[in-house]
Amino acid sequence: VIKNLAVVGVGLIGGSFAMALRAAKGIAVQHITGIGRSEANLLAAKRLGIIDEYARDLAAVEDADLIMVAVPMGAYGQLFSALELHARADAIITDAGSTKQYAIQMAEQFLTAPGRFVPAHPIAGAEHSGAQAARENLFEDRLVLMTPTAYTESDLVLQVSNLWQLVGARVVTMDAAQHDRFLANVSHLPHLAAFALVNAVAKESEENPFDFSAGGFRDFTRIASSSPVMWRDIALTNREALLMSIDGMQGELTNLRRAVAQGDSEKLLHHFTQAKLARDGWLARREREVTGG
Ligand code: NAD
Numbered sequence: 001v002i003k004n005l006a007v008v009g010v011g012l013i014g015g016s017f018a019m020a021l022r023a024a025k026g027i028a029v030q031h032i033t034g035i036g037r038s039e040a041n042l043l044a045a046k047r048l049g050i051i052d053e054y055a056r057d058l059a060a061v062e063d064a065d066l067i068m069v070a071v072p073m074g075a076y077g078q079l080f081s082a083l084e085l086h087a088r089a090d091a092i093i094t095d096a097g098s099t100k101q102y103a104i105q106m107a108e109q110f111l112t113a114p115g116r117f118v119p120a121h122p123i124a125g126a127e128h129s130g131a132q133a134a135r136e137n138l139f140e141d142r143l144v145l146m147t148p149t150a151y152t153e154s155d156l157v158l159q160v161s162n163l164w165q166l167v168g169a170r171v172v173t174m175d176a177a178q179h180d181r182f183l184a185n186v187s188h189l190p191h192l193a194a195f196a197l198v199n200a201v202a203k204e205s206e207e208n209p210f211d212f213s214a215g216g217f218r219d220f221t222r223i224a225s226s227s228p229v230m231w232r233d234i235a236l237t238n239r240e241a242l243l244m245s246i247d248g249m250q251g252e253l254t255n256l257r258r259a260v261a262q263g264d265s266e267k268l269l270h271h272f273t274q275a276k277l278a279r280d281g282w283l284a285r286r287e288r289e290v291t292g293g
Helices: 012-023 039-047 073-086 100-110 154-166 176-204 215-225 228-237 239-261 265-291
Strands: 002-008 029-035 053-055 066-069 092-095 120-123 143-146 170-173
Touching (some): 039 053, 066 073, 073 228, 143 154
């Protein structure tokens, strides 16, 4: 039983977490308070039945036994200093933020008991934001990466992990630095590449590129419709890993550029074949894992 759940940031992720927990069998959530900045969004969340009541002041976490932080990374500092003031000493604080070393840093900096903070990151989402985009089944069959530190209280890690499993997610535990490096490659770099591609094309032409493209441009750029604030904050809070990923991509582009400039057919074929083999191989391996074959 969770008597009082407080969700700070009732957007896509926080809203979906509240809905999923409420719908989950095997746990009863008695009361959900939504805390955020936008009155319109909180009101929508209440109307949609995602939360029971809302507040714009973080003092409203004072009764919560579980606090889910689901705000953009840039809000973490202020937020944790307010949680230190207002949260119950025995409350579990967890989050869904996209960059884990920074989340842990903020907990260490502002909480006197950072061991009560359980860092986690659901690998589920969409390019839509706000409470209206929340879905009860967002986390079903999705991965949740948990990145506890050496001092994170292990019984709390277990409790939060159980919650994610109750809403249908698979939990994997890893080191926060490793998480940030992986995610820089598979999530943060692709988003930057999508933003860059759209901007490059927009500068180049006044035509609507969707008029002249098959699925490729639309597929590749879907994530460029994501929240700019969220992505600014991710870029600023995972700089070291992201710079390495950008350098890797820039190196590949430079090689491709050279091959195009030189009309080097062999090199182009080699690059494209290598990438195709790697991707096809990953997909086949994943297929085998999923089907158990
Ligand atoms: P969202 O924009 O849908 O929701 C964020 C909510 O936080 C908004 O309702 C906003 O009003 C509120 N908010 C912003 N600043 C605040 C502050 N200072 N205090 C209180 N509330 C504040 O975003 P989202 O997609 O739900 O993302 C939330 C977090 O989850 C982010 O850290 C993001 O990096 C992470 N995340 C996102 C995805 C995704 O695909 N969208 C996936 C996994 C993790």
